[in-house]
Amino acid sequence: MVVGSASRGCQVAVIGAGPGGYVAAIRLAQLGKDVILVERGPRLGGICLNEGCIPSKAMIHASDLAYDVREGASMGISVSNVSVDLAQMVRWKNGIVTRLTGGIKFLCDKAGVEIVRGEAELIEERRLSVQTADGQLLIDFEQAIVATGSSPMELPGFPWDGTRVIGSREALELDQIPGRMVVIGGGYIGLELGSVYRKLGSEVAVVEFLPRLAPALDPEVGEALTRRLEQLGVELYLGHKAEALEDGEPAQVVISPVDGGESVRVPADVVLVSVGRVPNSSSLGLETVGVDTDDKGFIQVNEKMQTNVPGIYAIGDVVGGALLAHKAYQEAKVAAGVICGESVAFDNVSIPAVIYTDPEIAMTGLTETAARERGHNVVTGTFSFKASGRAMSLDSTEGFVKAIADADSGRILGIVAVGRGVSEFIGEATLALEMGAFLEDVGLTIHPHPTMSEALQEAVEAALGKAIHQVNR
Numbered sequence: 001m002v003v004g005s006a007s008r009g010c011q012v013a014v015i016g017a018g019p020g021g022y023v024a025a026i027r028l029a030q031l032g033k034d035v036i037l038v039e040r041g042p043r044l045g046g047i048c049l050n051e052g053c054i055p056s057k058a059m060i061h062a063s064d065l066a067y068d069v070r071e072g073a074s075m076g077i078s079v080s081n082v083s084v085d086l087a088q089m090v091r092w093k094n095g096i097v098t099r100l101t102g103g104i105k106f107l108c109d110k111a112g113v114e115i116v117r118g119e120a121e122l123i124e125e126r127r128l129s130v131q132t133a134d135g136q137l138l139i140d141f142e143q144a145i146v147a148t149g150s151s152p153m154e155l156p157g158f159p160w161d162g163t164r165v166i167g168s169r170e171a172l173e174l175d176q177i178p179g180r181m182v183v184i185g186g187g188y189i190g191l192e193l194g195s196v197y198r199k200l201g202s203e204v205a206v207v208e209f210l211p212r213l214a215p216a217l218d219p220e221v222g223e224a225l226t227r228r229l230e231q232l233g234v235e236l237y238l239g240h241k242a243e244a245l246e247d248g249e250p251a252q253v254v255i256s257p258v259d260g261g262e263s264v265r266v267p268a269d270v271v272l273v274s275v276g277r278v279p280n281s282s283s284l285g286l287e288t289v290g291v292d293t294d295d296k297g298f299i300q301v302n303e304k305m306q307t308n309v310p311g312i313y314a315i316g317d318v319v320g321g322a323l324l325a326h327k328a329y330q331e332a333k334v335a336a337g338v339i340c341g342e343s344v345a346f347d348n349v350s351i352p353a354v355i356y357t358d359p360e361i362a363m364t365g366l367t368e369t370a371a372r373e374r375g376h377n378v379v380t381g382t383f384s385f386k387a388s389g390r391a392m393s394l395d396s397t398e399g400f401v402k403a404i405a406d407a408d409s410g411r412i413l414g415i416v417a418v419g420r421g422v423s424e425f426i427g428e429a430t431l432a433l434e435m436g437a438f439l440e441d442v443g444l445t446i447h448p449h450p451t452m453s454e455a456l457q458e459a460v461e462a463a464l465g466k467a468i469h470q471v472n473r
């Protein structure tokens, strides 16, 4: 119920305080704009800080620790009676969320960003209505940025009930380790969270429609991941479709091969549905002001993050593409820069991506397949972590680094890495791409020894036929 109505003005209104919105608001304030940041949720930070990137990585780390202490026998470490208190693990994770989201509030306050709590809707080209706890607030703006993010997609036949059929949010809040978990969707979120529960002791089955994991990457990546997941005891049903949920204790997930054949019933105490995300664009008043979306509801923008309506920008998950926090950060800086008259655009060479499974998968630039499809005469070099002293010392020799380059010019086109901790050096590989580096540039760069990042230098040297720590092909 609207109990009152007030109005305010500002130069820029930002809707949504996730990685897109809060970064845009802070940057705008740094550049001297009077900014209002509107957030409907109880905390700033969006999906990323509250129920996405950070909480999932905290749970991954904790489950790795629980797993590693049980697996230390070959190094002479045996720990008996290891027990996991999931409720405490979740409390620890929530403590991190509280610290980080509070930190964002502090940074916004320090930058002079005004925060308004409530649900925003565009009601005119230059006016927002915000439903706050105290009533309706009208905000008149000169320019606006829509950064409302995305939500998990529902799967027909598997309606969420928050306990038996859950999404990623609930999977990060369980207080008991499920006996049997079925994960529907073998994308990165499903695989990361499925691995967490497998390492904590659940029986985990993953049902994926496509015939292989990591289908956007070169086949050896999915093969390495599949091998390791099977070694961990994750049951993989690739090329299978989840069709129905049958009641019972446990419930049964009915799945069938995509290319025909007998259906199978997989028992589940908990079903985690992770089949994609949809943009939060439907109740924003976009039609009222004439902002164009595509047929899935993602807002259409150009490389300056401008929508078709002058003065209205959109960034982050709500515009589609790679639904990743660091893409949202960059788009936020571009939109803020454009609003402040800077000559900037989203023209990055690469948006790196990481899957935090065991082993991690990190990639930047083109895959070998994509490079060939674009007509490059391709040369590749691969270095296996089986030959890496650092990987051996970490007892993590699964994986490799592969460098993909144009054979004629020697320019690096892409890097794919599979292995422990590879997320930490994919930024270096991305810098190489952004700077138009050639194989020699990375090959001549001294990498500290012993590190996993040496494998990047070795892979590049292998592409040059100059590998030292493995036999050149």
Ligand code: FAD
Pocket: 015, 016, 017, 018, 019, 020, 021, 038, 039, 040, 041, 045, 046, 047, 048, 049, 051, 052, 053, 054, 056, 118, 119, 120, 121, 147, 148, 149, 150, 168, 189, 280, 283, 284, 315, 316, 317, 318, 323, 324, 325, 326, 327, 328
């Ligand atoms: P969001 O983070 O979704 O924020 C949008 C905000 O807008 C929300 O706070 C919402 O409450 C608010 N809002 C929506 N509508 C309104 C309205 N009408 N009025 C006011 N406020 C509104 N990305 C990575 O890069 N690395 C990872 O490791 C990673 N892990 C992930 C793990 C999981 C389990 C999930 C679910 C996601 C993960 N992501 C990861 C994706 C990442 O979280 C998103 O890409 C990122 O949060 C998108 O940022 P955003 O600002 O566009 O939107």
